[in-house]
Amino acid sequence: MDASLDLLTGDAAAELLGAAVAASGGELVDWRVRQVDHRPGAATTVAYRATVRRNGATRSETLGASVGRTRDGGGPGVVTLSDGDTTVAVWRFPDDPGLPALPRAFDREGVEELLADLGVDPDGRAAPELAVRAYRPTRRAVIEARSASARMFLKVLRPRRVEGLHRRHALLSDAGLPVPRPLGWSDDGLLVLSPLHGTEMRAAVRDGKAVPSPQDLLDLLDRLPADVCDLPRRPAWSESARHYAAMIGAALPAEAGRAADLAGAIRERLAERGTGTDPTHGDLYEAQIMLTGDRVTGLLDVDSAGPGHRADDLACLVAHLDVLSLGGGTDPGRAARGARMRRLAADYAAGFVAAPGGRGVDARDLSTRVAGVLLSLATGPHRVQEREWQAATSRRLDAVAGWLDGTRCPLPGAGAA
Structure with missing residues (x-):
């Protein structure tokens, strides 16, 4: 495991958090990792849920610690600790050194x-x-x-x-x-x-309610103005496959080789298409879409809007739905929901390929980009410290491989890796 990752998630973290809490007049009672953002060779940042005693009262607090982002500086609630080789910034929410507002x-x-x-x-x-x-x-x-x-x-x-x-x-x-x-x-x-009206599409997906058709979502993307292509280009999730494979390898060395091989296959197939020039949302999935009934009434998180391939937006939605089908456990209700999610992902993929009027996307290209998004999502179980995250990560890599070889969602013309 990477040294900074081990420092911030292992037993040594207790000493770091305890020193930071003591500096603000408190006593660390207990702690657990809630979220991990590890970027090999760059920075590692971890969020914690901590139990802290202050003035005789015990309360829950959110703490953060980072190695590699200490350039953000200090501030109220930020404690900088160093052993001469590694410098760690530790803070209490909301005194995040990277988010001064x-x-x-x-x-x-x-x-x-x-x-x-x-x-x-x-x-x-x-x-x-x-x-x-x-x-x-x-x-x-x-x-x-x-x-x-x-x-x-x-x-x-x-x-x-x-x-x-x-x-x-x-x-x-x-x-x-x-x-x-x-x-x-x-x-x-x-x-x-301003707020938006409606409920998240994720709730409709979870509860088995009506959702937009593939055509409805293509219509939504048609409304993106051409001026979106004048915005700065940001890499699509699938274009960063090598980066996410490295993150997986650092957290789970046993899967490092497989993750790297899958990333290589994705990159090779993406090279066939070149740079996209479509206006795109950049991060389109069910939690970003608001519905009233089955009608789209809201679109969230446009941080990544810019030029790209429309197939990346469509693949992002399909991949997120497919991930929802991968939960572990043997509960019959969970298994039924997982099967329904997987069918929905496959139905959207097929609908996006077969869309009439020349609007359909290439099956092989869509499958590749779904695999790329899934590879990025394979970092999720470790990031949020899911129970048995190692097995969950491996299941997601299985899904990546399945989209590349056509076994997880057979689409006409998709071919094999």
């Missing part, structure tokens, strides 16, 4: 002032309620702010990324796409977004 976004009085300044809730009589909806240490956070008369989302990013994301939201909103409307942004990395 996060303390302000998680302060009720500060958000109340922000709402008033934006004219969203000028007559609010009480500080809004705040809820953390997502947190990836040093990378991003989403805070929901809700008052008696208003609701909005505060997206916190690394400062250098916020203006570009504001521009993406404005472009797509002005083009009539059902994306959150940008209400304002700040240089320190805070983007304020």
Whole structure:
């Protein structure tokens, strides 16, 4: 295992966390890893759920620690520890050194002032309620702010990324796409977004309810304006296969060789297609789509919108649905849900290939890109410290291989790797 990964997830982490908690006047009672972001050769960042005793009271806190991102600097709640060779930054939420706007976004009085300044809730009589909806240490956070008369989302990013994301939201909103409307942004990395209506497509998928047809989703992508292609190009998930294979190999050496071989096969087949010039969402899957009934009424997380291959958007959706079918266990209900998810993934793939009017995508290309997204998702069990993550990672690699050789979802013309 990589030394930084071992340091932040092994027994030594207790000493690091204990020293950081003690520096803020507390005592570490217990801790567990909640999330791991390991980038071999670059940085390792870990989030923890800790039990801390302060002033005689015990409470749960979110802590973070990072090796390789200490260049973000310190700040209130950030403790830097070094043994002369390795430097570790440790902090308490919300004092993330990579997200300088996060303390302000998680302060009720500060958000109340922000709402008033934006004219969203000028007559609010009480500080809004705040809820953390997502947190990836040093990378991003989403805070929901809700008052008696208003609701909005505060997206916190690394400062250098916020203006570009504001521009993406404005472009797509002005083009009539059902994306959150940008209400304002700040240089320190805070983007304020309007809420969307509907429920996540993931809930409909989970509960076996009606979902959009392949044609409906192709229609949604047709609405992306051509100006999306003027945005900076970002690599598709499948184009980063080698990177994700390295992450898998660092966390699970027993699968390093297989992951590298699968990445090589994906890269070889992608080279047949070259660079895409379609407007794309960049990260399209069921948790990013809001529905009212089976009608699409919202599209979330447009951070990666830009030029690319439409097949990457379609493959992203198919791969995420297929991953939902891979849960372990022998519970009959879970097995039935898994089978349903797998059928849905296969039905979408077949529908995207057979779409009429020349809109269908190449079966071999789609299968390759599904495999590429699945390879990126194979890092997930370790990242969130899923129970028996090693076996879950191997199951996902099995699915990657199955899409490449055509055995997991036979599509006419897909061929073999």
